[in-house]
Amino acid sequence: MASNIGKDLTHLVVLAVLVVVLLVVLTKFQWVHCSVIPGWCNVYCNVITRSHAQVGLIYGPPGDGMGNPVADDLEARGSFENEIRALRPDIALLPISKDDLSAGLLKRYDVIILERARSLSSRQIKVLIDFVEKGGTLVFVGDSATSQYVDPYDLLLAQQENQTYYERLQRELNARNLTWDSNYANRSIEEYKKTDTYDTIQNYSKVKRGFRKLVAVTAAEYNRTITRGYFVNLSIALPDHLVAKGLLKKLTDTQIREYAIVSVDPASTDIIAYIEDGKNRYPGIIETRYAGKVIYFAYPPERTNSATLLANTWDYIAQCSQDAFPPSRNEPLEVAPAEDIPVTASAG
Numbered sequence: 001m002a003s004n005i006g007k008d009l010t011h012l013v014v015l016a017v018l019v020v021v022l023l024v025v026l027t028k029f030q031w032v033h034c035s036v037i038p039g040w041c042n043v044y045c046n047v048i049t050r051s052h053a054q055v056g057l058i059y060g061p062p063g064d065g066m067g068n069p070v071a072d073d074l075e076a077r078g079s080f081e082n083e084i085r086a087l088r089p090d091i092a093l094l095p096i097s098k099d100d101l102s103a104g105l106l107k108r109y110d111v112i113i114l115e116r117a118r119s120l121s122s123r124q125i126k127v128l129i130d131f132v133e134k135g136g137t138l139v140f141v142g143d144s145a146t147s148q149y150v151d152p153y154d155l156l157l158a159q160q161e162n163q164t165y166y167e168r169l170q171r172e173l174n175a176r177n178l179t180w181d182s183n184y185a186n187r188s189i190e191e192y193k194k195t196d197t198y199d200t201i202q203n204y205s206k207v208k209r210g211f212r213k214l215v216a217v218t219a220a221e222y223n224r225t226i227t228r229g230y231f232v233n234l235s236i237a238l239p240d241h242l243v244a245k246g247l248l249k250k251l252t253d254t255q256i257r258e259y260a261i262v263s264v265d266p267a268s269t270d271i272i273a274y275i276e277d278g279k280n281r282y283p284g285i286i287e288t289r290y291a292g293k294v295i296y297f298a299y300p301p302e303r304t305n306s307a308t309l310l311a312n313t314w315d316y317i318a319q320c321s322q323d324a325f326p327p328s329r330n331e332p333l334e335v336a337p338a339e340d341i342p343v344t345a346s347a348g
Contacts, residue, residue, distance in 0.1 A: 034319060045320035053318035055111040057081060057095045065118030066142040066225065066258045067300035070095045080115060080302040087311045091318070098124070106131045111318045115141040115300065122200070123151035125213055132217050132292040137317050140296045142260050145214055146222045150204040158200035165192060218296055219268035219288045223261040226277075232256050233276040234284055234304060241272050242316045243285065243295070246308050250276075254306075259284070259299035275299065293317065 023040060034041035057080070059069035071079035077086070081095055096105070098117045101124045106112065112131060120128075125148060132138050169188055178184055192198055210222045234251040236244045259275050264283050268290075275284040275298060288294040295317065301310060 041320070053092065053110040053320055054108060055091070055093045055113065055318050056106070056109040057093060057113045057115070058098050058101055058117055059095060059115055060098045060117040060119065062116075064098075065116045065144055065146075066260075067115040068302060069113075069115040078302065080113070080300065083302045083307075083310055084314055087307055088314055091314070101127060103127045103130065106136065109136070111137040111139070113139040113141070114144045117144045119147040119149065119207075120145045121149055121151035122154045129213060129217055132290055132294060135292045137293040138217065138295075139313070139317060140214075140218060140294065141300060142258070142298060143222065143225050146210055146260075148208045148210075148212055149206075150200055154200060155204050158197045158204075161197045162201055165197070217288065217290055217294055218262075218286075219265040219290075220262040220283070220286060220296060221264075223263060225258065225260050227258045228277060230257070232259070232278075235274045235276050235281065236272070237274055238270060238272045241270070241287070243272050243287075243309065243312050245312050247306065247312075251304065251306060251309075255303045256299045257303075262286075262296070262298060 023037070024044070034044045057069055059067075068079045070081045076082060081093065084093065085091065098120065101120070106127060112128070114128070125145060128138065128145070169185065172188075173179065173182070173185055176184065211218055211220065215221055231254055234254050234256065236247050236249055236251075238244055239247070239249065256275065259282070261282050264271065264286055268288060269283075270287045270289075271283050272285040272287060274281040282298065284298050286296040286298075288296065295313070301313060304310065
């Protein structure tokens, strides 16, 4: 009798272990979300993976691009933040003004969502690229970062590099007993004009359009923004992708009117869904193969009018993001100093 009980207990333990292993596999590869099983998120995130994704929602003021990232009323529906919180309560999501976007800030986050942030500085663009290169996940929306201007600090660096270049060229010319109108000097200067330093100095006052250096991250080039007088459709191209899991082949009840037209590199991207306007179709949701995970929405995702797509997207980028005490966006933001920008003493 005792031996039978012992065998039964052994079988139960083995079965329990197999069930846990199966749940870990299903959760890890995102076939199921941990919230489906009561208490499993706590076990999976706190005991097994011991990690919690911190997500920052970077946004600009109204008029700074497409989308509705946040709402003053946390109970109102329609904003990206409120729609996500309605699906995934108590998540570690903090809305952050784009003015606070810096290297020191992003060290705190695993995922950054960029929406309604058309105008960004050259330094902020560099910070985003560095974030993804270090393995961070970036969700990029619409026309964000398509109006880029030179940061004053970058202009200062360019001016210093410019002075250093001409001083070095002067020494080379002296060593070769050449003048500034020599072929050697002209060839050197022509090559120098192709550099970012020269471009920064010559065009520092101009606002530049398009993703520019972010193309390396997005593998897509921004062309223009279109606003229709009607709602367009969303056609799923990769139904097996986790973002598109459980969706109909075509979503015809969207609220998408405004969207970006982008050209993508097919060798570096997966087009998850297309926008269809009745005549043409354009890339709507794109994933880029890069160091970190990069998802690009050509339109505001909250306008999809699909709880399934929003939940899938959140689970794909930040499954373990539960926070018992989510920070309030009304609390003062503590930002770590950006270590890559040294403080220089003013001459005096």
